[in-house]
Amino acid sequence: MILAINGSPKLHGNLQRMLEKIVRDTGRDYEMVHLAKLKINPCIGCVKCADSNRCIQPDDMAPLYDRIVAAEALIVGPVVYFGKANAFTHTFLERLFPLRHVHPQTIGKLAAVVCVGGNEAAKVTGEVIYHLESYFECRVVGSVHFNSATPPCFTCGFGTTCLYGGPARWMTPEEFAQFHEITPEMFLRFEDHPEIVTACERLSQDLNQAIAGLAAKG
Numbered sequence: 001m002i003l004a005i006n007g008s009p010k011l012h013g014n015l016q017r018m019l020e021k022i023v024r025d026t027g028r029d030y031e032m033v034h035l036a037k038l039k040i041n042p043c044i045g046c047v048k049c050a051d052s053n054r055c056i057q058p059d060d061m062a063p064l065y066d067r068i069v070a071a072e073a074l075i076v077g078p079v080v081y082f083g084k085a086n087a088f089t090h091t092f093l094e095r096l097f098p099l100r101h102v103h104p105q106t107i108g109k110l111a112a113v114v115c116v117g118g119n120e121a122a123k124v125t126g127e128v129i130y131h132l133e134s135y136f137e138c139r140v141v142g143s144v145h146f147n148s149a150t151p152p153c154f155t156c157g158f159g160t161t162c163l164y165g166g167p168a169r170w171m172t173p174e175e176f177a178q179f180h181e182i183t184p185e186m187f188l189r190f191e192d193h194p195e196i197v198t199a200c201e202r203l204s205q206d207l208n209q210a211i212a213g214l215a216a217k218g
């Protein structure tokens, strides 16, 4: 079973659709976890997880530990908020702490990262890969990132007039003065970008091969 963790609060955003394509294309069983539907607290640093490899907080992370350990591969999907993995994803990553103690449970765990941002998806992809590899010794087999060029200012209703939003900041004053309309084609979809579709398909294949390789080793 492949466990895909969607950190986006959007139910049908680019990230959700990319994750669905990747897991379906593997042809394997999968489970999709939508972090925004769960109540997961931050790590409280009590370190009471050291003995048991499980957290003492009785929240929605508790049932995830066994599923992470059992999964053939873990896919972590952040979206970029304020230049970082968004809080749903970051909290999930923090709460993996119980799995890396005296009896670590993630060494060699096959993993992948799929990230969507406005324009900083590559940076956050690298940060999440670092987290999984360096703190948890996962074997990250690949990643895909997509920049949707879609800031929240395109949906808030004030994008063409607000002086504090993204458009006013990244355009010159002359460009912003001419910016009167936000049109549907400004909301990029990964399906319209063949290089991203191909990257998703390659990641499915790489995951499949890595899982098959591990199974063959027994």
Ligand SMILES: Cc1cc2nc3c(=O)[nH]c(=O)nc-3n(C[C@H](O)[C@H](O)[C@H](O)COP(=O)(O)O)c2cc1C
Pocket (backbone or CB within 6 Å): 008, 009, 010, 013, 014, 015, 016, 079, 080, 081, 082, 083, 084, 116, 117, 118, 119, 120, 121, 148, 149, 150, 151, 152
């Ligand atoms: C509160 C907020 C902050 C954001 N900050 C950034 C940012 O700093 N850098 C960036 O690249 N994208 C930023 N974005 C854009 C999102 O990453 C982008 O909308 C992405 O498409 C979301 O993917 P989804 O539609 O799959 O949820 C931000 C979006 C929101 C809502």
